[in-house]
Amino acid sequence: MPEPIIQCENLVKIYKIKDIEVLALQGLELQIDKGELMAIIGNSGSGKSTFLNMIGGLDRPSAGKLIVDGKDLFKLSEQELVAYKRNTVGFVWQNNARNLLPYLTAWQNVQMPMLFDSAKKKKERALELLEMVGLSHRKDHRLDQMSGGEQLRVAIAIALANDPKILLADEPTGAVDAKTGAYILDMLRDINRNTDLTVVIVTHDQMLAKKVNRVVTIRDGKISSERLMKQSYRLADIGSFTEETETQDEFAVLDRAGRLQIPGEILEQMGIRGNKVRLAYEDGKIIIQPPEAE
Numbered sequence: 001m002p003e004p005i006i007q008c009e010n011l012v013k014i015y016k017i018k019d020i021e022v023l024a025l026q027g028l029e030l031q032i033d034k035g036e037l038m039a040i041i042g043n044s045g046s047g048k049s050t051f052l053n054m055i056g057g058l059d060r061p062s063a064g065k066l067i068v069d070g071k072d073l074f075k076l077s078e079q080e081l082v083a084y085k086r087n088t089v090g091f092v093w094q095n096n097a098r099n100l101l102p103y104l105t106a107w108q109n110v111q112m113p114m115l116f117d118s119a120k121k122k123k124e125r126a127l128e129l130l131e132m133v134g135l136s137h138r139k140d141h142r143l144d145q146m147s148g149g150e151q152l153r154v155a156i157a158i159a160l161a162n163d164p165k166i167l168l169a170d171e172p173t174g175a176v177d178a179k180t181g182a183y184i185l186d187m188l189r190d191i192n193r194n195t196d197l198t199v200v201i202v203t204h205d206q207m208l209a210k211k212v213n214r215v216v217t218i219r220d221g222k223i224s225s226e227r228l229m230k231q232s233y234r235l236a237d238i239g240s241f242t243e244e245t246e247t248q249d250e251f252a253v254l255d256r257a258g259r260l261q262i263p264g265e266i267l268e269q270m271g272i273r274g275n276k277v278r279l280a281y282e283d284g285k286i287i288i289q290p291p292e293a294e
């Protein structure tokens with residue numbers, strides 16, 4: 001039985017700058033199960049980073065419900081939030097300057113989040129993590145002495161240092177080439193399979209999105225569609241997927257009130273400009289037509 005680790009109901013986030021309000025999340029509904037490896041895609045400005053920041057406890061949601069690992073993020077005190085950010089979630093940022101301290105070596109960087117362990121234990125654990133991301137041979141390198149892909153792997157090791165339950169990665173492969181991106185995803189998959197780590201990746205990369213079990217699309221601060229890996233591909237060798245392989249089935253997502261979003265492109269193709277359509281139920285199918293249709 002899948003057990004939810006992230007439960008998000010009707011989540012709203014409003015940013016206020018002077019008198020202008022930006023509705024970054026507009027009633028987002030999503031459940032993510034323990035041990036899932038899933039991706040979030042969506043246009044620029046659709047609310048992906050905002051959502052990740054809410055789960056990561058970096059910013060407070062405005063309304064709705066957000067429960068992560070049994071903790072209600074609306075009710076956590078500042079102190080509890082600090083502990084939450086340290087123990088429950090690990091974050092990988094797109095910008096490596098935010099992930100790594102430039103004047104420290106990879107090995108030292110990975111020890112930074114481990115506050116309460118002995119020096120010996122920190123060193124051992126950090127080395128273990130660098131081995132896990134295949135980088136123990138670069139342990140004494142600093143940020144500027146590593147490639148972008150290597151920096152990213154150190155960032156993942158740092159994010160995992162406190163053994164979080166959830167790894168959140170905001171466009172981790174945005175700045176590396178396709179091959180490195182695929183390597184990083186394979187690595188995250190291995191870690192996800194070998195531990196019970198839940199992994200949520202925000203990405204623009206369609207190729208990467210094809211290789212995970214579930215991809216949700218955010219549109220205007222709401223989940224609009226969801227793609228699920230076809231059963232026959234679940235255990236397949238993901239290395240062999242090509243751009244053309246159709247590995248997933250796509251579904252539109254209903255909200256609690258039974259509302260459905262019809263993508264703008266489809267409305268345009270159908271020539272629907274107003275806010276009314278004809279809805280009919282025939283032979284077990286729902287048919288949506290322009291208002292002028294018979």
Ligand SMILES: Nc1ncnc2c1ncn2[C@@H]1O[C@H](COP(=O)(O)OP(=O)(O)OP(=O)(O)O)[C@@H](O)[C@H]1O
Nearest residue numbers: 015016017022024043044045046047048049050051
């Ligand atoms: N701190 C903030 N203050 C005010 N508005 C913000 C803030 N952060 C995000 N926004 C606004 O909220 C909306 C969603 O932004 P968000 O960063 O979540 O988008 P995104 O999907 O991550 O986009 P991208 O793919 O470009 O990273 C945008 O309209 C953005 O301008």
Ligand SMILES: [Mg+2]
Nearest residue numbers: 048049050170
């Ligand atoms: Mg973003």
